[in-house]
Amino acid sequence: xxxxxxxxxxxxxxxxxxxxxxxxxxxxxxxxxxxxxxxxxxxxxxxxxxxxxxxxxxxxxxxxxxxxxxxxxxxxxxxxxxxxxxxxxxxxxxxxxxxxxxxxxxxxxxxxxxxxxxxxxxxxxxxxxxxxxxxxxxxxxxxxxxxxxxxxxxxxxxxxxxxxxxxxxxxxxxxxxxxxxxxxxxxxxxxxxxxxxxxxxxxxxxxxxxxxxxxxxxxxxxxxxxxxxxxxxxxxxxxxxxxxxxxxxxxxxxxxxxxxxxxxxxxxxxxxxxxxxxxxxxxxxxxxxxx
Numbered sequence: 001x002x003x004x005x006x007x008x009x010x011x012x013x014x015x016x017x018x019x020x021x022x023x024x025x026x027x028x029x030x031x032x033x034x035x036x037x038x039x040x041x042x043x044x045x046x047x048x049x050x051x052x053x054x055x056x057x058x059x060x061x062x063x064x065x066x067x068x069x070x071x072x073x074x075x076x077x078x079x080x081x082x083x084x085x086x087x088x089x090x091x092x093x094x095x096x097x098x099x100x101x102x103x104x105x106x107x108x109x110x111x112x113x114x115x116x117x118x119x120x121x122x123x124x125x126x127x128x129x130x131x132x133x134x135x136x137x138x139x140x141x142x143x144x145x146x147x148x149x150x151x152x153x154x155x156x157x158x159x160x161x162x163x164x165x166x167x168x169x170x171x172x173x174x175x176x177x178x179x180x181x182x183x184x185x186x187x188x189x190x191x192x193x194x195x196x197x198x199x200x201x202x203x204x205x206x207x208x209x210x211x212x213x214x215x216x217x218x219x220x221x222x223x224x225x226x227x228x229x230x231x232x233x234x235x236x237x238x239x240x241x242x243x244x245x246x247x248x249x250x251x252x253x254x255x256x257x258x259x260x261x262x263x264x265x266x267x268x269x270x271x272x273x274x275x276x277x278x279x280x281x282x283x284x285x286x287x288x289x290x291x
Contacts, residue, residue, distance in 0.1 A: 045173060091286040126192060
């Protein structure tokens, strides 16, 4: 996975890598796109609403039904939790948290700090996501910092769609396209379903975990960045493998992946409250509530 960063040595090493081997800005459009659409993408995608965690990236997100006075939600990866990575099959719901997030403005400058009150939901089973409820409403964030949340899309992303992976940790935007979808992506003890595979231009690294993946045609969040095969190994930590419908395993060294988020809005109701029993909600449930 695009693992969380631990310690100053990791930061220094990956910082050097960021200067040498990554796609650095939203201007780096795939070659098949026209200049006009590339310009549109540059205007549409910036850092406003993204956040930097202590070890990962994330974003302030809203559901299509969210209201201005609802408590704002911050989305990152499950493997970015301050308590450590959830085990396979583990689902965390409604757990207190006082984690702080550095909120960025459109030019990646520091807008301010927002604080979590709880982990509303987190897991690394079927997907890799954490959703924090914060002590601020969307209206308060906009009034104080001039920042609006990113909206989660409610439709399955499309193959070939132009995307931007926006890392609040590195203050860097990686631009590429969706190469396809992986029925099963396996990494160590974890298994993810219907994952997004990037084209090679998105060379995400440690610290980009939790970055929102923006569909540049809509400006909405289509997925959440989470992993990549670093060494060409098969199904090991930091080396996910793809498993197709027939059980065939393939490895793509240097290719990175994300987890779709279009189903998440079905699991949140009035007041941005999690409801895993809501119609259409497919997020994994805690063991005690499974039926």
